[in-house]
Amino acid sequence: MTTTGEDDTRALTGPWWWARWRSAVLDGGLALVSAVECGIEGIPFARDAGIPPAVGVAFGVLAGSMLLLRRKWPIVVVLVSIAIAPAQMGFLLTVGGLYTLAASELPRRIIGSLAGMSLVATLVVTFVRAQQDMTRGEMDVGGWFVPFISITASLGVTAPPVLLGLYVGARRRLMESLRERADSLERELQLLAERAEERAEWARNEERTRIAREMHDVVAHRVSLMVVHAAALQAVARKDPEKAVRNAALVGDMGRQALTELREMLGVLRSGDGGVRGGPSEVPLAAVRVAAAAAASRAVGEESAEAGxxxxxxxxxxxxxxxxxxxxxxxxxxxxxxxxxxxxxxxxxxxxxxxxxxxxxxxxxxxxxxxxxxxxxxxxxxxxxxxxxxxxxxxxxxxxxxxxxxxxxxxxxxxxxxxxxxxxxxxxxxxxxxxxxx
The missing domain is CATH 3.30.565.10 (Histidine kinase-like ATPase, C-terminal domain)
Structure with missing residues (x-):
């Protein structure tokens, strides 16, 4: 049995916007790690900015904890990661936000724009930081290294989560589509089963009517003649014994003919097995009833027509x-x-x-x-x-x-x-x- 959309709605047992407690725990753990990361990275940011370290740590913790909102507001998380990119903090926040954004149901143009903004922000920050390191003499490499490391770092931070998110989102939409198709197919099968049951009931009623009509035609005429001859026999029994004997013989012939036709009819009914094979576990009950009723109707109709x-x-x-x-x-x-x-x-x-x-x-x-x-x-x-x-x-x-x-x-x-x-x-x-x- 597949799960319909209504069942999915009833299955939402998690707090707030989370579908499950497991998802809430996962996002809480990621937000905690991101807050710790940004808090640690806030210390050198406070030193470079000339502010107290406690302020830098608080700022980093607040920014990193925004990852908790990634399922509800992925755009907000990505914008925060872009905003704190100059502070050189929020690696997990950037990766998690881009992945969730790409896997969401948002339009592709919004996903592409925010991913491009994050790529540019990471590229600029990495380029500026590498240029500063070369200026201070901490790095003694050629001039090509700064653009190379900037492009590589920005692509390495942005491309993998975006591509992975796009793949997961497409797979999720495919599974939802397949689930909807399965639900639709299940409803159609249920409707077909109900219609098959109605057709089977109609076929049974038609067969009862046809058999009753056939039995009436077979028996009524013979029995009527038997009653007529019996009445005549009663009238002439004493006056004309020879005619009474003839009438009695006719009554006997009529009775035997009626019995013969009844036996033929009952034999046809018993032989109409419908041609259905397999037990209830192999064939749906409604299909068995329809096939049996239709085949029995054909068998009885054809055989009675041949013998009629x-x-x-x-x-x-x-x-x-x-x-x-x-x-x-x-x-x-x-x-x-x-x-x-x-x-x-x-x-x-x-x-x-x-x-x-x-x-x-x-x-x-x-x-x-x-x-x-x-x-x-x-x-x-x-x-x-x-x-x-x-x-x-x-x-x-x-x-x-x-x-x-x-x-x-x-x-x-x-x-x-x-x-x-x-x-x-x-x-x-x-x-x-x-x-x-x-």
Missing amino acids: PCLSELDELIGQSAAAGMVVRLSVEGEARSYARQVEQTAYRVVQEALTNVHKHAAGAKTHVRLAHRVSEIAMQVENEPPSESASASSARLPSGGNGLVGMKERVSALGGVFVSGPTDAGGFRVSAVIPAS
Whole structure:
């Protein structure tokens, strides 16, 4: 876990302007050494200036202790070091101030100007001091030595701390940039994880709805026919035993077909493992959920589409309804051709569910099933007439969950089609759907 800027602010536990006590102790120790250095160097300065030594020592201690402010006001420290340069004191103060100045976030022009001023001050002081020593005879060298020693000393005091400070400052800014990027990446990953969790929840809900719709389509029609045949069996059991036997056989066939389709559906659900490998430590939980939901949805959808019904089975479907006592007629317009499996399966399910609704709500009503093959679409319509009073009175009273029309509309809409249902003027009911052929 990276440390954000807010965490860095809370981590400031040092006194005053120091982030940590360790930094405060370090600056205090450097200021103490600088004060001692400047205090010692203040003795010869007082002697040359003709002032009491105690004043020179106090002046040096005060000037050297300014290094304590290097993190807060680096410009002040550098200016003080430049100011006391003629007194030939403050070596540690100069080095520490220039390093802190170069490593700070101040504009480069300010850093360059102050570093140049310090370089010039050191160069002038060194040149004057070397010239005085040569004049007094303390140094017996050529005329080239004074400029050489002046330039070398000024560069030696100024360049190393400035270059080191620039390097440390650049490295610090790079680390802060990397930390900010890491924080941003962490926030993005957290956002992606939340979105992945939302997508996984959406995929789970979609899969539940799709499975519920598929189970309804598989079971409702078969069970409805079974109930209709059972009611007919009860009505003719004593009057026509042979017909009762046939109806019982039909009920048994319908039950076996319903069980077979249920087993196929459950087998598909069990085999949809999603293709995810690796444990929770290898794959993020949200990614596993999304991959599993998507792969399971694809696996169930593809396998159920391959095993699902097609338009060529409409005759058998209508024959089953006719065997249950429904007067149903099928008319086909256009030249029959093959469509995508999902299109054929959806068209079949629409007709199947419409016939199931006729069994439930209008038992015995005459029903017309129309199928039209067009250039770029396939259209289907199931319309029933009003049931007779005697047929309505003898209805098997099948329960309805209210999900049939909703499921049909969802199926058709998922393929970009149009679904319309509603009562007719004659008192019957009509279900119409148009599905794109591609």
